[in-house]
Amino acid sequence: MDLRYSESDEAFRKELRSWLDSEVPAHGRPPSEHDWPARREYDTAWQRKLYEAGYAGINWPKEFGGRDASLTEQLVYYEEIARANAPYVGVNFVGLLHGGPTLMSEGTPEQREKHIGPIIRGEEVWCQGFSEPSAGSDLAALKTKAELDGDHYVVSGHKIWTSFAQVSDYCELLVRTNPEEKHRGITWLAMPMDLEGIEIRPLPTIVGSSEFSELFLENVRVPVSCRIGKENDGWRVTNVTLSFERGTAFASDIYQLQESLRELTRLAKVLTRDDAVAWEDRTLRRDVGHLAAELDGLWALVKYMVSEAGKTGVPGLTGSCVKLYYTELKQRLGDLSLRLLGRASLSRDDVGGMASETIVYEALQSLSMTIAGGTSQIQRNIISERVLGLPREPR
Amino acid sequence: MDFQLTEDQEALRDGVRSFCEGRVSIDALRELEKTGFDRELWGELAEMGVFSLRQSEDAGGVGLGSADAVLVFEELGRCLAPGPVTWSHLAADLVDGAATGECVVGGIDLSRTNSDPLLIEHLEHIDALLVLRPDGIERIDPKALSGRAIERPLDPFTPVHEVAELPAGERLGDAEAAARFRLEGAALASGMLLGIAEASQELATDYAKKREQFGRPIGGFQALKHKLADCYTRQELARAAAYAAGATLDDPEVGDVLRAVSTAKVLTGDAAMENARACVQIHGGMGYTWEVPAHYYLKRIWVLENQFGTVGEHAERVAERIAVGD
Numbered sequence: 001m002d003l004r005y006s007e008s009d010e011a012f013r014k015e016l017r018s019w020l021d022s023e024v025p026a027h028g029r030p031p032s033e034h035d036w037p038a039r040r041e042y043d044t045a046w047q048r049k050l051y052e053a054g055y056a057g058i059n060w061p062k063e064f065g066g067r068d069a070s071l072t073e074q075l076v077y078y079e080e081i082a083r084a085n086a087p088y089v090g091v092n093f094v095g096l097l098h099g100g101p102t103l104m105s106e107g108t109p110e111q112r113e114k115h116i117g118p119i120i121r122g123e124e125v126w127c128q129g130f131s132e133p134s135a136g137s138d139l140a141a142l143k144t145k146a147e148l149d150g151d152h153y154v155v156s157g158h159k160i161w162t163s164f165a166q167v168s169d170y171c172e173l174l175v176r177t178n179p180e181e182k183h184r185g186i187t188w189l190a191m192p193m194d195l196e197g198i199e200i201r202p203l204p205t206i207v208g209s210s211e212f213s214e215l216f217l218e219n220v221r222v223p224v225s226c227r228i229g230k231e232n233d234g235w236r237v238t239n240v241t242l243s244f245e246r247g248t249a250f251a252s253d254i255y256q257l258q259e260s261l262r263e264l265t266r267l268a269k270v271l272t273r274d275d276a277v278a279w280e281d282r283t284l285r286r287d288v289g290h291l292a293a294e295l296d297g298l299w300a301l302v303k304y305m306v307s308e309a310g311k312t313g314v315p316g317l318t319g320s321c322v323k324l325y326y327t328e329l330k331q332r333l334g335d336l337s338l339r340l341l342g343r344a345s346l347s348r349d350d351v352g353g354m355a356s357e358t359i360v361y362e363a364l365q366s367l368s369m370t371i372a373g374g375t376s377q378i379q380r381n382i383i384s385e386r387v388l389g390l391p392r393e394p395r
Numbered sequence: 396m397d398f399q400l401t402e403d404q405e406a407l408r409d410g411v412r413s414f415c416e417g418r419v420s421i422d423a424l425r426e427l428e429k430t431g432f433d434r435e436l437w438g439e440l441a442e443m444g445v446f447s448l449r450q451s452e453d454a455g456g457v458g459l460g461s462a463d464a465v466l467v468f469e470e471l472g473r474c475l476a477p478g479p480v481t482w483s484h485l486a487a488d489l490v491d492g493a494a495t496g497e498c499v500v501g502g503i504d505l506s507r508t509n510s511d512p513l514l515i516e517h518l519e520h521i522d523a524l525l526v527l528r529p530d531g532i533e534r535i536d537p538k539a540l541s542g543r544a545i546e547r548p549l550d551p552f553t554p555v556h557e558v559a560e561l562p563a564g565e566r567l568g569d570a571e572a573a574a575r576f577r578l579e580g581a582a583l584a585s586g587m588l589l590g591i592a593e594a595s596q597e598l599a600t601d602y603a604k605k606r607e608q609f610g611r612p613i614g615g616f617q618a619l620k621h622k623l624a625d626c627y628t629r630q631e632l633a634r635a636a637a638y639a640a641g642a643t644l645d646d647p648e649v650g651d652v653l654r655a656v657s658t659a660k661v662l663t664g665d666a667a668m669e670n671a672r673a674c675v676q677i678h679g680g681m682g683y684t685w686e687v688p689a690h691y692y693l694k695r696i697w698v699l700e701n702q703f704g705t706v707g708e709h710a711e712r713v714a715e716r717i718a719v720g721d
Contacts, residue, residue, distance in 0.1 A: 001404060001462045002397050003642045003649040009396065072396045265718055279718070286707050289714030293636070293661040296654065296713075300398070300635035307398040321628040377617075383627055384620035388600050391615030 003303070005072060012069075013076045019053055020084035027087060033209045036091075040125060040167040043090030047122025057096065057120045064104055064112070065120045071306045075251060082255035091164045095119040095126035099172055099190070106188075106229045106237050115170070115190065127168035129159040129191070129215055130238070136161075137378050139174075140183045140235060144217060146175035152221040153177075153189065155197075158214065161372075165200050165213035168193050173222075178232050188234035190226045197221070207364045250326050251302050257295055257330060260362060263354060264288065264337050270352035271340065278340060287336055294329055298322065317387050324379040327369035334363030398638070400466070407459075408466045414443060415474035421688045427477055428551050432520040434499075437478060441496025445471070445480060450487040450494050461579065462641035465586035469637070472587025473594045475695055477552040479517050481583045481702070482525060485576055489567050490523050490534065498522045501537070503561075504703055506577055516698075518542060518556040526561060532573050533564035550694040578653070580703035581660045582644060585637045588663035588699050592633055595667070595674040595692045596626040603677055619677060626670045633659075633666035654716040657709035664706040667696045 005013070027046055031038035050056040051065070058077050060066020069077060089096060100119045103112050118124035135142040144157025155175055165171070171191045178185030191198075197220040202210040229237040265288060268279040278284055305318040337359045344351040348360050370376040384390045400408065418436065427433055440446070448464050450456020464484070471480055482502035483493050492498030501521035503513070506529050515524065515537075524535045542558035568576070600623055603614030613619055640659035643650045671693040675682040682689050700706065 001400060001638060001642050002646075003639065004646060005396050075396070261717070265714075269718075282711065285714040286710040288717075289657075289710035289712065290661060290706075292713045292717050293658040293710060294632070296639075296658045297632045297636035297662045300639040301632050303396065303398040304631075304635045304638070307396070310397070311399060318631060321631050324624075325628055325632060377621070380621040380624035381617070383624035384614075388623055388627060390600070390603060390620050390623065391612055393617065393620075 005076060009070075009072050009076050012073050013080060016055065016077065016080045017084070019055070020080060020086055023049060023053075024084045024086050030087060030090075033207075033211065036164070036167045036210070040091050040164075043087065043092055044122035044125065046087040046090075047092050047096075047120075051121050056122075057100070060100065060120065061104070064100070064116050071310045075303065075306060078252040079255055082252055082259065085259070091125050091167055092119075092122060094128045094163070094168075094172065095124065095170075098128065099126040099170070102172070102188075102228060102237060102240065103190075105240050110225075111190070111228065124170065125164065125168045126170045126172060127162050127165045127193070129162055129171040129173040131161050132158060133160050137375055139238075140186065142174055142176060142186065144173075144175050145179070146177050146187060146189070146222070148177075148224070149221075151224045153187075153224060153227070155189070155191070155217050155220045155222055157217050159217070160203070160212075160214045162213050162215055163211050165193070165215060166202065166210075171215070174234055174238065177234075181232065183235040184232055186234035186238075187231050188228045188237045189222050190228055191220070191222050192226070195220050195222065206367065207361060250322055251306075253330075254295070254298055254302060254322075254326055257326075257333065258299075260333060260337070261288070261292055261295060263359070264333070264340060267337070267340055267352060267354050267359075270354075271342075273342075284340070291329070291333055291336065294325075298325055298329065301325075317382065320374075320379045320382045323373065324376055324383070327366070328376065330366040330369060331363075334359075334366045338363050398635075398642070404463060404466055407463060408470060411443065411445075411467050411470040412473070414439075415470050415476065419474040419476055421475075421691070424475060424477065424552060424691070431554075432478060432517065434520075437499060438496050440476070440480065441494070446483045446487055446496060447494035448484065448487075454488065454494075456487060456494060460641070461582060461644035462638065465582060465589075465637055465641035468583045468586030469590040469593075472590030472695075472699075475552065475591070475594075475691055479521060481580055481587070484583065485580055486523070486525060489525070489532070492522070500525060502527065504577060504580070506573060507704075507708070513542075513558045513561065514545070514555040515540065515542065515558055516553050516555055518558075519544075519554065524564075525567070526564060527573050527576055529573070530570045531566055532568035532576060534567050535561060535564035550698045551691070552695070553698050577703050578656050579644065581709070582637075582640045582656050584699045584702050585633075585640060585656070585659035585663040588660075588667040588696065589630070589633050589637045591692050591696055591699075592626075592630045592663065592666040592670045595671040595689065596623065596630055598689065598692075599623060599626065599670070599674040599677040606679075613677075622673050622677065626666075626673050629662075629666035629669055633663040636662040651716055654713055657704075657712040657716070660704060660709040661706050661713065664696075664700055664709075667692075668700070671696055 030042050057066030058069045058074055062068045100116055103115055132142050146153040146155045171193055173189045173191040175187050176185055177187040197218045199216040201214045203212040203214050204210050205212055271278045308316050338345050344356055345360050348357045350356055381393055385392050444457040447456040448459050452458040479501040483500045486493040486500040490498055490500050493500045499521045500523045501517050502525035504527045506527045518537055521537050524537045526533045540558050542556035545555045548555045603619050604612055606613050636659040640655045643652050643655035674689040678687050678689055681687045
């Protein structure tokens, strides 16, 4: 049981920190979340810088242009990225965390050649066409159909909650190629977003931004060469990479929450409640201390999980615990922040030198996190069935 | 960084677990409910090194660290080991015979002022009583105390006497020593709370798999599955925090020791209490009876909650630590 990072990990930290210290301020502040073309420009330019400096694809193998960092170096990376408040992975999220790894494991040499370099260099942006209006948690109930016509699939259907669709080049599209089978009738396509028959309709979120879209697909002709894996084998292909989302993907976010908590503490020291500085209130301090303890515990659990994966070679099911706890903790932190802001939260103007807008945005945005990437209810099913061995839900 | 148990640590944990399973079963505890303190068991715990675990080898101890001690106390918590094990362990270097089990050492923490009654645990069975005060540690001869034995203490395995006042004792350590004692005590109590969190989750899960209602095991109903998934998640978070507290005590350069220990006490305290309550609930009507052991866990947790700082006090301490950072 050794919590001390190695000398080489610390050397990596030093090198990365000094790079971030100069590059993060130089990259400037992100554009408004309502201007997606500008956002794409900002995020992909940052990705390009990471690539050129050798920090892109931190867990990707070297043969695909990644850094192939050890698990502990990845933790150092996430700690430093969060500490420097570096730009978020943003519009590159799907390609880097999902599409790229899927191609590495399941793509043909030609498909890898075509996409992996552009993804890691920030030249190609991907979105995810998995969910449908009646296929969310029950993803395998998807209906978007694809029929083979010569060397093309003709695709028609309706996808929803597709982040960054309006600025994406490719879409990871799950389609139904066999209506008789449920899981074994699904195929995985890398669909170019500039094909005829794709209509993108932005779907405003409760935050008021339009990062989501609906995709309406009408007789879209997708070349068979865009298929990843075999026909009707898309469910397996999907599950190969979904585990990436539940592993260290949250490490950076968890560490970043420490900053939100510090912000809350700063706020509590300048705002007054009941004729006293809010921080004088013991109940509030205990609430804050409680959240801080939970956050520290969660970070310790990530270290425990990463060490376990280092030993066994596979990400454990603890990933579901981390996802479940982190997302609910983030919402409780949002609640406490809004309670502290009080009426000031209604205007979203700055309060005591703090950006009230950001606090309100984070609190609202956190509501998506217990839904996306497998709802909290699905995570609880996974834990109770696969870890505790309780009887399965009907499916 | 390798935040996993070493082979030695796994062997240590397995050894203590198998001893506890054989020697400190729930049935054995039920016997103890009638007969009281088991001096023989105390000797066996001492022989296994429970009290001398962190004492240096030169002094006759085992020479292990706090992370190892947390693992051992996790097992002692899991089996609801009776007696003042934490105090006797902490006293290894302070009181002759504590490490070997010849002198049973109890204690009371008076380092924070409050209006609680003076309740001394295990008074009839201890040979020395340690008192933690803000300015130091004192030793009192328990025979010098007269008190009222509480007929039905909350935890049936933690007998208490109420005494009117404590005489001045022999001074064994200064304020710094007292603070250190309290810090390590909180870490060990966290280990025990973690063990209880696990034991009550496992008891509840086993029952949910066996008990049938409406023609199927109740563990197949989502309401229970989700409750148990939360129990497991809290327990794993508590485990990471408790182990981190031990590792940070051993190597203070990896983090803020005060913050790590307080974090552990908060998270293990919560996990144990929530899991034990869930265990009573999931056992249904039987969960509310003396027969099902769920209540033993709950009652021991309440003893540990009131040792070396409550969840609330430690949460406040974490808040103080993060506010200092600004």
